[in-house]
Amino acid sequence: GAVVSQHPSWVICKSGTSVKIECRSLDFQATTMFWYRQFPKQSLMLMATSNEGSKATYEQGVEKDKFLINHASLTLSTLTVTSAHPEDSSFYICSAKGEGTGELFFGEGSRLTVL
């Protein structure tokens, strides 16, 4: 079946640095990918919709200049957390919309810890 892979799985960084998370669709092309954030013991909250070849669409309350999204190819979207702070520590999960059925496939998630 369709697989979505995220990298890295875990990342620890210092406050003020930037961190890039990759989301790849391994065996299908995804014109649309979604980025979610999940704080401990909470649900997934949609951050933004990533569209190949165009600007991402951000949900209300999500700073587009802080969470940079690049969807440069049909199999790769990246989320860059700029000038990370401890409150950005979270589990970031991407999903990709599959071809044909439009089913959503989720990545394994990337846990960010900002010290």
Add this chain to the structure above:
Amino acid sequence: GQQLNQSPQSMFIQEGEDVSMNCTSSSIFNTWLWYKQDPGEGPVLLIALYKAGELTSNGRLTAQFGITRKDSFLNISASIPSDVGIYFCAGHRSSNTGKLIFGQGTTLQVKP
């Protein structure tokens, strides 16, 4: 952001028991989905529902799309220890965008 109201928040049951959880919304949804999430991993799709009234099974799991399109339930029969995890309902309000709204999750613990 908008969330679906999912209940119960957590359940602690004995192996072999049946489990039921549900989600409700004040808005109509076009699609209802049920996911399971294990610790440190992304959610995995269990069942997808596309039509009001639809009842779908996947092994020991059964889910239904409410007639009003504002609710859905998930039943797990004869629970086993590997059913432990967090179950999320999710829905599409618009089938075109692919944007999902998630419930708060139900944490299931199964005692062997």
